[in-house]
Amino acid sequence: MGSPLIWFGRAAKFLVDKITFESGPSIQAGNLNPTVTAVDGESGDQYNSSLTSAIYVKQDSGSTTNWAMLDDASNEIPSGGTTGQFLEKQSNSNYDVDWANPAFIGLAGYPSIHIGTAAQIIATDGSSSATVSLDATTGALFIDITDNVDAANINMSPTSIDLVATSVLINGASFQDALALKADLESPEFTGTVQGISAAMVGLGSVDNTSDASKPVSTDQQTALNLKANLASPTFTGTVVLPSGQALIAPALGTPASGVATNLTGTATGLTAGNALVVERITCVVNGQGAAIAAGDLHEITIPYACTINSVTLLSSLTGSIVLDIRKCTYAGFPGSLASICAAAKPTLSSADKSEDVTLTGWTVAIAAGDVIRFVVDSASTVQRVTMSLKVTRT
DSSP: OOOEEEEETTEEEEEOSEEEOSSSOEEEEESSOTTTSOEEEOTTOEEEETTTTEEEEEOSSEEESOEEETTSTTTSOOSOOOTTOEEEEOSSSTTOEEEEOOOEEOOTTSOOEEEEOHHHHHTOOOSSSSEEEEETTTOOEEEEOTTOOOGGGOOOOTTTOOOOGGGEEETTEEHHHHHHTSOOSSSOOOOSOOOSOOGGGGTOTTOOOOOGGGOOOOHHHHHHHHTSOOSSSOOOOSOOOOOTTOOOOOOOOOOOSSSOOOSOOSOOOSOOTTSOOOEEEEEEEEEOTTSOOOTTOEEEEEOOSOEEEEEEEEEEEEEEEEEEEEEEEOTTTTTTTOEESSTTOOOEEEEEEEEEESSOTTOOOEEOTTOEEEEEEEEEESOOEEEEEEEEEEO
């Protein structure tokens, strides 16, 4: 191995040929010039040559001559510099370093620290959005929040650092001034026009600026309105109940110009002949007394008022067939002047128990007051009792 080496600056004393550390580069010694004669080593190893009295550093691994002499003017530590400065890489080339002021401390993507004058600090951008700068002249602390980092996110505990509020500057403004421009997270009070907030964000997604007069009727409101009657010309359903002590006032009926009044109930007062239409029914019952009705049965009545026949209805107790005829004459001409008023459309049941005729085709429907009506059974089968009803309107 040779003699060990004791190194004092540039003076070397060889005690051993090589010292290898547990981790990291080794230190070798010998009488070779490793830039001329290949010497085995790892990148970063040091070689102390007794031949050239120089120190070399290995540039690669293996047995090569790629050793750099530290005493070479291009590789040695540059001269000059002041207290507090450090060596800074000037390019990607080996040994290209120079003395520099510690104006920036930081790693890309992490908060950084700047140290310098106020002018230098404000003009310098850090490598991250939370850059802290210290004015070397005044000791003032600057916080760069140009990338929208809220000052509230910067933790400056008073137990670890004593800061005067007027000395803390955020982009050139005091910390208190910058803080005054922020709103509290809890129950904030804003000024000016607040933008970027929608109704849905505050739980009012169904609210808009529709005026009260323009708001549509809701489903519940319409349902309630449908249960009400109009004040003008109301139409009611069910049973109408009046308050206690109240009564309906009958409307005054004038003389109608034309038409027929229908669906009238109750007692009408103040009516005179000619200004009201009254509906009556002329009824005849033909009864076989438990046996089938026989053809030729006769029934006569006198009509005391003038009227017009509107319809005829037959109702039988049993299903069967019957044909009836209605004959009419004046009281003076009875019975010889009796003549049928039904033409070919006589009241008829045909294997049925009821029938109705409202057209009365060919009928003589006018009856004068005092006329005599005769009901005649033309033919019958099975029917034991039948009721014939003439619906008439007084004239």
